[in-house]
Amino acid sequence: MTPREASTALLTDQYELTMIDAALQSGTAHRECVFELFGRRLPGGRRYGVVAGVGRALEELRDFRFGDAELEFLREREVVSAPTLDWLADYRFSGTIRGYREGELYFPNSPLLEVRASFAEGVVLETLLLSIYNYDSAVATAASRMVSVADGRPIAEMGSRRTGERSAVAAARAAYIAGFTATSNLEAGRTWGVPTMGTAAHSFTLLHDSERDAFRAQVAALGVDTTLLVDTYDVQQGIRNAVEVAGPELGGVRLDSGDLPTLVAEVRRQLDELGNPNTRITVTNDLDEFAIAGLSAVPVDAFGVGTSVVTGSGNVAAGMVYKLVARRGDDGEWVPVAKTSVGKASVGGRKTPVRRRNAQGIATAELIAIDDRVAGDADDRPLFVDLVVDGVVDERWLGAQGVAAAREHRADALRELPLGALRLRSGDPAIPTIFVDGE
Amino acid sequence: MTPREASTALLTDQYELTMIDAALQSGTAHRECVFELFGRRLPGGRRYGVVAGVGRALEELRDFRFGDAELEFLREREVVSAPTLDWLADYRFSGTIRGYREGELYFPNSPLLEVRASFAEGVVLETLLLSIYNYDSAVATAASRMVSVADGRPIAEMGSRRTGERSAVAAARAAYIAGFTATSNLEAGRTWGVPTMGTAAHSFTLLHDSERDAFRAQVAALGVDTTLLVDTYDVQQGIRNAVEVAGPELGGVRLDSGDLPTLVAEVRRQLDELGNPNTRITVTNDLDEFAIAGLSAVPVDAFGVGTSVVTGSGNVAAGMVYKLVARRGDDGEWVPVAKTSVGKASVGGRKTPVRRRNAQGIATAELIAIDDRVAGDADDRPLFVDLVVDGVVDERWLGAQGVAAAREHRADALRELPLGALRLRSGDPAIPTIFVDGE
Numbered sequence: 001m002t003p004r005e006a007s008t009a010l011l012t013d014q015y016e017l018t019m020i021d022a023a024l025q026s027g028t029a030h031r032e033c034v035f036e037l038f039g040r041r042l043p044g045g046r047r048y049g050v051v052a053g054v055g056r057a058l059e060e061l062r063d064f065r066f067g068d069a070e071l072e073f074l075r076e077r078e079v080v081s082a083p084t085l086d087w088l089a090d091y092r093f094s095g096t097i098r099g100y101r102e103g104e105l106y107f108p109n110s111p112l113l114e115v116r117a118s119f120a121e122g123v124v125l126e127t128l129l130l131s132i133y134n135y136d137s138a139v140a141t142a143a144s145r146m147v148s149v150a151d152g153r154p155i156a157e158m159g160s161r162r163t164g165e166r167s168a169v170a171a172a173r174a175a176y177i178a179g180f181t182a183t184s185n186l187e188a189g190r191t192w193g194v195p196t197m198g199t200a201a202h203s204f205t206l207l208h209d210s211e212r213d214a215f216r217a218q219v220a221a222l223g224v225d226t227t228l229l230v231d232t233y234d235v236q237q238g239i240r241n242a243v244e245v246a247g248p249e250l251g252g253v254r255l256d257s258g259d260l261p262t263l264v265a266e267v268r269r270q271l272d273e274l275g276n277p278n279t280r281i282t283v284t285n286d287l288d289e290f291a292i293a294g295l296s297a298v299p300v301d302a303f304g305v306g307t308s309v310v311t312g313s314g315n316v317a318a319g320m321v322y323k324l325v326a327r328r329g330d331d332g333e334w335v336p337v338a339k340t341s342v343g344k345a346s347v348g349g350r351k352t353p354v355r356r357r358n359a360q361g362i363a364t365a366e367l368i369a370i371d372d373r374v375a376g377d378a379d380d381r382p383l384f385v386d387l388v389v390d391g392v393v394d395e396r397w398l399g400a401q402g403v404a405a406a407r408e409h410r411a412d413a414l415r416e417l418p419l420g421a422l423r424l425r426s427g428d429p430a431i432p433t434i435f436v437d438g439e
Numbered sequence: 440m441t442p443r444e445a446s447t448a449l450l451t452d453q454y455e456l457t458m459i460d461a462a463l464q465s466g467t468a469h470r471e472c473v474f475e476l477f478g479r480r481l482p483g484g485r486r487y488g489v490v491a492g493v494g495r496a497l498e499e500l501r502d503f504r505f506g507d508a509e510l511e512f513l514r515e516r517e518v519v520s521a522p523t524l525d526w527l528a529d530y531r532f533s534g535t536i537r538g539y540r541e542g543e544l545y546f547p548n549s550p551l552l553e554v555r556a557s558f559a560e561g562v563v564l565e566t567l568l569l570s571i572y573n574y575d576s577a578v579a580t581a582a583s584r585m586v587s588v589a590d591g592r593p594i595a596e597m598g599s600r601r602t603g604e605r606s607a608v609a610a611a612r613a614a615y616i617a618g619f620t621a622t623s624n625l626e627a628g629r630t631w632g633v634p635t636m637g638t639a640a641h642s643f644t645l646l647h648d649s650e651r652d653a654f655r656a657q658v659a660a661l662g663v664d665t666t667l668l669v670d671t672y673d674v675q676q677g678i679r680n681a682v683e684v685a686g687p688e689l690g691g692v693r694l695d696s697g698d699l700p701t702l703v704a705e706v707r708r709q710l711d712e713l714g715n716p717n718t719r720i721t722v723t724n725d726l727d728e729f730a731i732a733g734l735s736a737v738p739v740d741a742f743g744v745g746t747s748v749v750t751g752s753g754n755v756a757a758g759m760v761y762k763l764v765a766r767r768g769d770d771g772e773w774v775p776v777a778k779t780s781v782g783k784a785s786v787g788g789r790k791t792p793v794r795r796r797n798a799q800g801i802a803t804a805e806l807i808a809i810d811d812r813v814a815g816d817a818d819d820r821p822l823f824v825d826l827v828v829d830g831v832v833d834e835r836w837l838g839a840q841g842v843a844a845a846r847e848h849r850a851d852a853l854r855e856l857p858l859g860a861l862r863l864r865s866g867d868p869a870i871p872t873i874f875v876d877g878e
Contacts, residue, residue: 011604013597013623015637018661022639026656028646035642060604073629081660119646126640127623130600131607158452161569162756164606165450165499168570184452184566190512198454200461201565203474203763206776207467207558217465221520222457232778257780307756316755317601317746324642337645339671341696 008060009070009091013127014079017088020120021080024087029120032328034350037099037113037129039106043138043315045426048417050144050410051112052174053136054102055402057129058393064128066091087120094391095121098384100353102397103177103406105413106137107366107429111351112320114384119327126322134320135167138312139174144410145289145313146305147179148422154302155292156197158184158284159310171310177406180309193400202256205232215245225251227282230267231258239267243274252280252301260285261298268299288313289424326350326371336371347435354380355416356434363416363431370437381416447499448509448530452566453518456527459559460519463526468559471767473789476538476552476568478545482577482754484865487856489583489849490551491613492575493541494841496568497832503567505530526559533830534560537823539792541836542616542845544852545576546805546868550790551759553823558766565761573759574606577751578613583849584728584752585744586618587861593741594731595636597623597723598749610749616845619748632839641695644671654684664690666721669706670697678706682713691719691740699724700737707738727752728863765789765810775810786874793819794855795873802855802870809876820855 023029042049066074066088074080074088095117106112112133115122147155157175160168160183172188182195189196200218208214215228224246230238230253242253253271255263260283271279283295284304292303312318323346329335338348349370356365357379367380386394396402414421421430462468481488505513505527513519513527534556545551551572554561586594596614599607599622611627621634628635639657647653654667663685669677669692681692692710694702699722710718722734723743731742751757762785768774777787788809795804796818806819825833835841853860860869 008604010626010629011599011607012625013599013637014625014628014635015623015639017625018637019639019643022656022660023643023646025660026647026652028656031646033646070629073625077628077635079625079635119642123640123642126642127599127607128604131602131604134601135603135606160450160452160566161761162573163570164574164603164609165447165567165570166605167574167603168450168566170603184454186451186453186456186512186518187449189453189516190449190509196453196516196518198452198457200454200458201562202778202780203558203562203565204458204462206763206778207462207470207472207766208465213465217461217467221461221464231780234779257783259781311755316750322600324645327646339641339645340673341641341670342698344696 007065007067007070008063008128009066010073011128011131012124016124016126017074017080017084019123020087021084023119024084030118033117033119033122033324034326035115035122035126035322036111036325036351037133037320037322038109038111039318039320041108041319042429043141043312043319046141047421047423047427047430049106049137049318050140050178051100051102051104051106051137052140052177052406053132053170054099054387055397055399055406056136056170056173057132058387058397060128060132061093061125061388062393064093064125091124092391093117093121093125093388095388096390097388099387100383101385101406101409102402103408103410103413104383105410105417107431107433109347109368109433110366111353111368114350130320130322134317136170136174137320138316138318139171139309140178141318142289142313142315143175143178143180143309144414145424146292146309149289149293149296149424150303151296153300154181156180156182156184156302156304157309158198158304159306160185162307163310168310173403175309177403177410179407179411192403194403199227200229202229202232205229211238212241212245215242219246224249227252227254227280229254229256231255235263235267236270239270239274243271243276248275250276250279252282254282254284256284258285260295264295264298264300293424334371349437353383355383356380357416361416362418365431366433368433368435370435373436446504446506446509447502447567448505449512450567450570451563455563455565456513456519456523458562459526460523462558463523469557472556472558472561472763473765474554474561474565474761475550475764475790476554476572476759476761477548477550478757478759480547480758481868482580482751482758485580486860486862486866486869488545488576488757489579489617490539490541490543490545490576491579491616491845492571492609493538493826494836494838494845495575495609495612496571497826497836499567499571500532500564500827501832503532503564530563531830532556532560532564532827534827535829536827538826539822540824540845540848541841542847542849542852543822544849544856546870546872548786548807548872549805550792550807553789569759569761573756575609575613576759577755577757578610578749579617580757581728581752581754582614582617582619582748583853584863585731585748588728588732588735588863589742590735592739593620595619595621595623595741595743596748597637597743598745599624601746602749607749612842614748616842616849618846618850631842633842638666639668641668641671644668650677651680651684654681658685663688666691666693666719668693668695670694674702674706675709678709678713682710682715687714689715689718691721693721693723695723697724699734703734703737703739732863773810788876792822794822795819796855800855801857804870805872807872807874809874812875
């Protein structure tokens with residue numbers, strides 16, 4: 001890694017810094033503020049969203065420091081004035097962040113993060129937090145639908161090559177949180193503890209003088225339990241070769257082309273006839289949640305999904321925004337604030353969200369109390385957890401441990417939703433969002 | 440930056456390493472091979488593509504090393520055998536890579552990269568190269584259309600918050616190569632020399648007790664030549680406030696909401712009436728190439744584009760693949776290879792591409808000669824340049840210098856295309872791709 005990537009602080013829009021510059025000069029930079037991160041709607045008419053990126057955001061927040069190299073760039077380009085450079089040099093986030101835990105489900109206007117800090121300390125995190133939440137949550141939201149329709153069959157993420165090389169790691173992590181069983185991405189295995197998988201590509205077969213030579217080489221190295229890719233030339237012949245080389249204990253075959261619903265049934269029949277009833281069939285050809293649904297009655301044993309999951313299946317950014325919703329006035333009282341721009345109005349004030357549930361434990365609404373109003377009864381599930389308290393990041397949400405907890409939480413939270421939440425067709429959110437702001 | 444990100448080597452699909460493991464054991468790992476990176480079609484019916492990511496790929500190739508931390512992970516997870524770990528520990532790419540230069544235009548089946556190396560050395564780069572090319576080229580391809588319709592008016596990239604935080608840097612870089620004038624992303628400024636811009640967001644206005652207070656603070660810090668965001672509350676009043684505070688020398692106003700075609704005309708009229716004929720109007724509300732085209736007759740002075748450019752305007756992955764196309768046989772002769780999978784067949788053999796041009800210098804075809812066949816006349820422009828020779832990266836393509844050269848080259852190459860290349864509507868590529876493989 002080259003030194004220029006030593007800090008996350010410049011993964012930031014310039015205007016965050018020019019605002020701090022102006023606010024330091026006008027004396028408003030230290031006003032206590034509440035920023036909120038939320039989405040006005042669910043992307044693509046989804047029934048629910050899955051929060052992802054929390055652990056990543058907290059780790060990058062810790063690395064958010066303006067070191068000598070960052071300051072030198074800002075000085076040279078004259079982005080901000082000298083006093084602001086001094087303020088940035090000392091920057092350590094000292095505020096408090098509450099929010100939805102990773103793996104939590106969300107709905108329109110769910111307040112996913114509440115950042116309480118001075119204006120300057122809070123505003124400077126906007127770009128980085130949004131980049132992470134928007135991408136990771138888009139992937140997790142798409143992935144969760146695929147997991148549901150896979151209906152218990154293993155589903156692996158293998159789309160690294162279809163998204164930026166660092167986003168690929170985030171995507172593997174987000175898909176795993178949403179219930180995927182494994183990833184092809186090795187860095188996601190190392191950094192986040194995601195199980196990794198993978199055997200061979202078509203190039204391996206083409207490298208050898210014959211398909212059988214290739215299969216022999218693979219079985220010699222990886223054992224008969226490996227998965228052989230059988231569609232480089234002719235699938236029927238490929239399966240005969242695979243069974244001849246690996247025998248009845250062959251672990252699996254992979255199909256990466258063709259019309260899967262008809263092809264898979266034929267392959268199953270052929271494998272059974274050849275004496276390989278336990279050889280699994282994995283399919284990996286341009287799958288998305290709809291293609292997986294179309295294979296529900298077909299004897300597929302496992303899925304591999306690439307492009308569609310790392311690109312959020314048509315909605316690659318979750319559309320979240322980060323808004324100032326309250327600031328403390330000179331009299332010490334909180335002042336709710338909100339812009340009124342056409343089509344982009346937001347709801348001012350600090351929020352406290354709960355998931356309202358009926359007596360059977362099924363969610364019926366996303367209830368959001370504004371300011372200090374209380375909405376809640378015994379069945380409600382509070383949605384805020386502490387993420388950062390007075391600048392100290394809560395370790396529970398970090399690393400592989402945070403990922404494992406998030407994966408478990410997403411499964412629990414999904415069981416709480418009404419069944420209609422699993423519909424693939426675009427439409428209304430599974431539960432309504434209700435603001436409680438009356439006296 | 441935490442130590443775990445010290446190398447790019449694990450930004451790789453596991454099967455690249457298990458293939459090496461098997462090939463080392465079977466003795467085929469060192470066969471000399473040619474891999475090719477190409478796209479079977481242009482995404483979204485685009486008329487041409489713009490190659491981006493070359494300089495990034497070459498820099499990450501230099502950092503592609505399996506250090507102790509990477510090897511320890513692979514050992515612990517038992518991804519490959521001990522001899523393969525030794526081979527990986529010594530890995531340095533020693534092969535030769537030719538390809539399209541950054542900023543070059545491309546068409547279906549253009550051979551963007553030709554990687555000549557042993558199987559093991561070449562295959563291990565597949566995931567990383569594709570991740571970079573697929574994302575960066577998707578962004579550059581979309582961005583180039585926006586630049587054309589902006590028709591000389593400045594256009595800034597400001598979508599960092601709508602893509603993964605590291606992809607944001609790549610997107611800013613790719614958009615600049617495609618002709619954007621600036622970016623909001625500070626890291627892209629530092630690492631790649633892209634000009635940066637930005638002044639203030641709605642939160643800055645909301646922070647202050649009044650819009651005028653906010654404008655005063657901004658002008659005090661950034662000067663009257665700054666751009667004021669005037670749509671936090673009411674646009675007409677916002678403009679009156681802006682002009683009162685900044686006077687006739689106010690640099691610009693920014694509109695981030697509303698129905699732009701009608702709004703911009705009104706704003707222009709109002710500014711002129713208030714005595715501010717030189718105050719520029721910047722618009723930034725959910726623009727894409729079609730929205731920009733819709734503003735061609737409207738007095739907009741500058742555009743800011745976010746989501747649509749960093750997400751490739753509906754095509755966020757360019758669909759490129761990396762295929763083994765030839766290997767040297769035991770007799771020393773090259774053997775062209777290609778899979779025949781249904782719907783995914785590729786063209787085997789080493790390629791030499793030129794852009795065929797007529798006597799007026801206008802491109803008429805992408806001509807691709809297979810193996811050692813020669814296609815070419817005096818007006819043809821050869822498309823391959825040396826990128827890596829015997830493991831040594833050509834410095835010309837790296838850093839800010841490489842970006843500047845790519846930006847210039849994209850403009851030159853676009854002037855060479857027939858006018859129809861600038862059509863926004865989806866359709867056929869601007870020029871056909873012709874393979875020359877007869878005797």
